[in-house]
Amino acid sequence: MTDDAPPMLHAKGISKFFPGTIALDDVELQLFGGEVHALLGENGAGKSTLIKCLTGAYQRDGGTVTLDGTEVDPQSTAESQRLGIGTVYQEVNLLPNLTVAENLYLGRQPLRWGLLSRRRMNDLARKTLAGYGLDIDPGEPLTTYSVAIQQVVAIARAVEMSGKVLILDEPTASLDRDEVQLLFSVVRQLKERGLAIVFITHFLDQVFEISDRATILRNGRVVGTRDLSQVTQKDVVTLMLGRQLEARVHDRKAGKAGKPLIELDKIGRRGMLEPFSLTIHEGEVVGLAGLLGSGRTEAANLIFGVVQTDQGKMTLRGQQITISNPREAVAHRFALCPEDRKTEGIVGDLSVRDNIILALQARQGWLRPIPRGKINEIAESYVRALDIRLASLDMPIRLLSGGNQQKALLARWLATNPDFLILDEPTRGIDVGAHAEIIALIEQLRSDGMALLVASSELEELVAYSTRVVVLRDRKQVRELTGSQITPDNIVQAIADDSPLQEERA
Template sequence: MAEPAPILAMRGVGKRFPGVVALDGVDFRLFPGEVHALMGENGAGKSTLIKVLTGVYEIDDGTIELSGVPVAFTGPKQAQSAGVSTVYQEINLCPNLSVAENIYIGREPRRLGMISFRAMRAKAAELLGRLGIDIDPGSVLAGHSIAVQQMVAIARAVDVSAKILILDEPTSSLDAGEVEQLFRLVRGLRDEGLAIVFVTHFLDQVYAISDRITVLRNGGLVGEFRTAELPQRALVEKMIGKELQALERLALQEPSSEVVIAADRVGRTGAIAPFSLTIQAGEVVGLAGLLGSGRSELARLLFGADKMDSGELQVNGSPVTLRGPRSAIGHDIAYLSENRRAEGLIEELSVRENIILALQAARGWSRPLSRAKQDELVSRYVEALSIRPADPQMPVRNLSGGNQQKVLLARWLITEPRLLILDEPTRGIDVGAKADIQRLVVKLAGDGLAVLFISAELEEVLRLSHKIAVLRDRVVVTQLENTADVDADRIMNVIASGSAAS
């Protein structure tokens, strides 16, 4: 049976920036009624391909055809008018407005020159009903979960006569139930004939939702594959360009007996129940638990970002009272937040300026680091962490997610901490960069650094930790030595039951 004509055909597409070939002769096909996963490491060219398709960038080489007609969009609005809609990871909606107002903002139905809110709510109710989204169109958007807000963004996107829907990391902040809720909507749109491009770093989700996969690497096309015919291991190998031997379980050295930090019944009312935890020099302690289980709340207490209201904290054998992050830095504690954009990177600054920020804050602004010292330190860490491009003067916003994460790691390592708290350090980055960061954690622990490691991926926690603290409903349920009989099933049983005996 002949294959139907693609609704989108990109052939030999090239895009260059000064010193960088972002896309090099890439082909990409998209068919009606399919979910097509666009996969690759950070920096592989996925974002550039989407921006080329949506008119943010002009192509330097190649052609783009939509429904068999050559197109060259000059901006996202023109692309949307042609039926290409995009929903990004950061939801671009107005939380203070109603659901209906968000769907029709800029396209409000009018009567006698005035916005007809009744007609708007009626149209929104009809659209939401067709998509199976059971919410009140008159309700304020901020009152709904992130998953529902994502679905509202999708409803808005498909209501503009969309032929192609691009979903860029739509599940990064959702739990498993919310992901399935979103996927029901996506499957329904696919079954109606919509062509969907799905970008994610969650491999399991690729196999749960996609029909076809295109893999990019270093700006080039690796290949297009039917999902059912490409095993998950083979997908990862194609993304990183090598076999997975380097991704097997990492060997950890035994920690020393020296206790770097000891929390004794430390807690904060409404945030996390009192817990006791010690981390030794050279030890990696993993935190496992579902979204909202209290992992980040525990980390923030140990960094002084939130104030504890019970218990005692000792650092390097002495009782301390952390009065804030600056106090924690003074006690050789570093914290990499899970939200690298809001609480980490300053995107307007260069790589160099972002890296030296914490060290300069610890020294005080009355003792500025000389430019020569900055250059020396930054160059050392750019090389040690393989930050690419290796240009300290480049704006940090121009780096891939994995390299931005390495910049934040460099910022804290440059302060020479004794305890490094890593909250979801590999979330939203590609497989290769994830492996780099995991190997770095093992190396740092081997050099004597104490590490608190938080990840939603149980396999990652198991792979990296000497000891695992399991949380549920903001309570540390149990702490397990990471022995051979501890696996993901056992941890999930503890989380599900709330019992250490599971």
């Protein structure tokens, strides 16, 4: 890569629209041969949509893509591979029932007299893999080898089929430290060979270890492209979250927390979330901060029993409890509004009324149906209280706006009269009016004595309503902020590194 070298790939003005959503808005990306280019952004930033537009999985609605000086418009992923763009995903997209060699040469097997020459295929595979630092038997089934080796095989196949641009989409998510280094050694070799490599990950330490430049997306737009040798992790986090990070006074009306409600003592799950401890009091909002992949959602799911813990203990009002599934959590008067309301929260084809009553009916038991009149009374009361805008309680909930869907989901759990409410990104993807209403509701519930745990990437929100903020990084608890420490700048500082915190000044 030189200053005057033309880009290997130049995507310019890329736009993609879905009903009611601008997924990509005039996005530009330049990839040079011999560089590793990180593509960064939080959930919903547009990373996956951009990759799908580049590889033909989606047809873009605007813009051009130039590959090695020629404008291209792949209509499928197979065509993009033929043009020179290969992609390797976190979940290895190979066939586990076939051998390594068969996966490597699938669709282009070497023939002899019109028949497959397995010996020649194995010899070619052995030589090819040796160039990637692998000394393995290509005649063995792919599943014989570790995920890291399978990733390298997938990379080798993509490069041998494509050879210009290689896109690595979360390739290290399932690898341990040694396996990551094996993968990075292969990436460095490919960089030396002149490939343009896109690296998508939520591990910032890895970004700075292997990448030369980074393009950061937020809300479907490019907010910056940076030479990583010239910036810090904090600079990158600031771009990703889009916050003005100067410390300033916030009027946090925290009130007075009550008695301890939930005590978590070194709970965790191996391979998912390192053990963490936390006490949450009645009348308290504890914020969970961290980037995508930091462990926010995993923590919420472990507490609620969506995923079982395999270590530590949980205490409720001084009594040790075990929560193995969400039904047990609901029985203990826990509630969870998940991050992805469309796939994990609402039941789109059911009416608004049925969605609101769902959790309460489940806790009571399906053999004891709630009377229709009572259902209507409960649903109507929460529609009024939360100002849910709808034509009728009978309408399918999928027809509501995002903000009204979120309020209906909150109504579902508030109808169970919970003592402990977990909110995972409660204001993501909703309009400004609903956004303000949900924040006001969080503050009202806290003042009424409810205990809340709120995971959010909206830093100003966390600062405004949290009595404490727990910061997660790389699936472990790294810091707890209290009092004057709770500022957007300090949260970002804790996400990015372990530098000393700044005290908020009055």
